[in-house]
Amino acid sequence: MPTNEDEHPGADLETVRALLEGAGLVPPEDEVERLAELYPGIRKSIDRFYAVDAGDEVMAAVFRADTTDGHGGRPGGAGGS
């Protein structure tokens, strides 16, 4: 799958800097560059999850309105969420 890097050299650096700044992080330039090197691989890893048909009902987390345990109910089954 194409990445930003494939499409536009330098785009990853700008993208990563913007994402970090949006999160309140302003690392030294060499560390932004290191994260930008990693970013295409991260995107590639994430994109494969969108290729899985998870159906219409599956949720990221189980939420229940009738519990008082602070996180909306115990995760479904043993796997957690």
Added chain:
Amino acid sequence: MTVDGGEPLTVQSAGAALRAGRVTSVELVTTLHAAADSLDETLGTWLARFDEQALAAAEEADAELARGIDRGPLHGIPVGVKDILATDEGPTTAQSLVLDSAWGVGGDGPVIRRLRAGGAVIMGKTTTMEFAIGRPDFSKPFPVPRNPWNTERWTGGSSSGTGNGVASGQILAGLGTDTAGSVRLPAAYNGITGHKPTFGLVPKSACVPLGMSYDHVGPMARSAWDCAAMLGVMAGADPSDRTTVDRPPEDHLAAIDRGLDGLRIGVIANDAIAEGSAESTMAVLAAAVDELTAGGAAVEPVDVPLYDEISIGAFLALQAESFAWHRSSLIDRWEDYGRPTRLTIAQGALINAGDLVQIERVRQVARVAVLELMEQRRLDLLVGPTTGHGAPPFSGAAPSATSIASLHTPAWNSTGFPALSIPMGFDPDHLPLGLQLIGRPFADGLVLAAGHGYQQRTSWHRQLPPHHR
């Protein structure tokens, strides 16, 4: 610490010796203190030792046994605690300059309280990777844990000090935590046994979180028997951790001797296993599987559905979860974090909300799919190598030996299933390799019994490293 014949002392053998009056808990603790005095500078096992408190607890344990009070298999047994778990004795550092010294002032969480109630003697806090993530970091003022099989090699992380402490004979057992393999990896690299329990079986409160829905607190020891003894004390719901599941108490030693006969075991055959492993590791695995078969188990190859997704998904999601916990500190104290740690956690800022939702949706789908596979094929267990290679060197490692692909543990943090690592042999450099056994949810007792059955037929778990007392 060894007993007559050079066999390593275990929780099981020490307990028998205590009850037979052949040794006292004070003698055990004193001997292990001497071992720590001798080995810690080389191996970097300890962040804090509680020598006086441990001796006092040992004296109490001996006095109780003399009065006929027996608290069970951990009575008088010296154990270590990874320094991301709070204890009454002192502050928790998470091996970081960043963690607020006020964190954990409440002292013991439920697992530590249960260990003490079970008679265990807390020897101190063991080294980790900073915040249980990252890599060995020589730039910060903390010990760098080293492998007792070869001190130029890493112990694996992040339950590093507990791993090398058990392997080198400084403690008989200890606590680790496991978010993507941090109990099982140091168990494999150090040649000991480590168990990641089913998610929800053991409370993880009073533990510095990494990935809240992937974190597990688990036992590490010489043998599966010892881990079962630890788990039996540690397990059970607690209101301080609402992800724990309220289940009837279980004696994880009750069926420990069931053996391997009749077990149905799937050998994980996904391409990722062989691609992430050395040929020599796969040969050692094949011999281990033959041993399971010789013990009466029926084995067959299986492809685990969505294996690649749940493996990489654990790393991605824990980065997002850890970023949520660390964001404020990263903003204020970026330079105080070690570089490997901050660059790992900061990747969580590069994962958007929709991404995390989809990763977690796939996680739910995969968990059900793996369970259905095990039910349809009537499989009790899955097995594979814990890692694809032996412990990597601190520098100059081949990329294949240090890549995420060489770690075969994180899938089971995604599913939450119980997973045990036991020694299965050595690589060509005579570094230990681990066999991983995975069970269905809350079948921890069966997983540990199978590990014990294997260890009754083999001696890999009794091998001692060059750096051992």
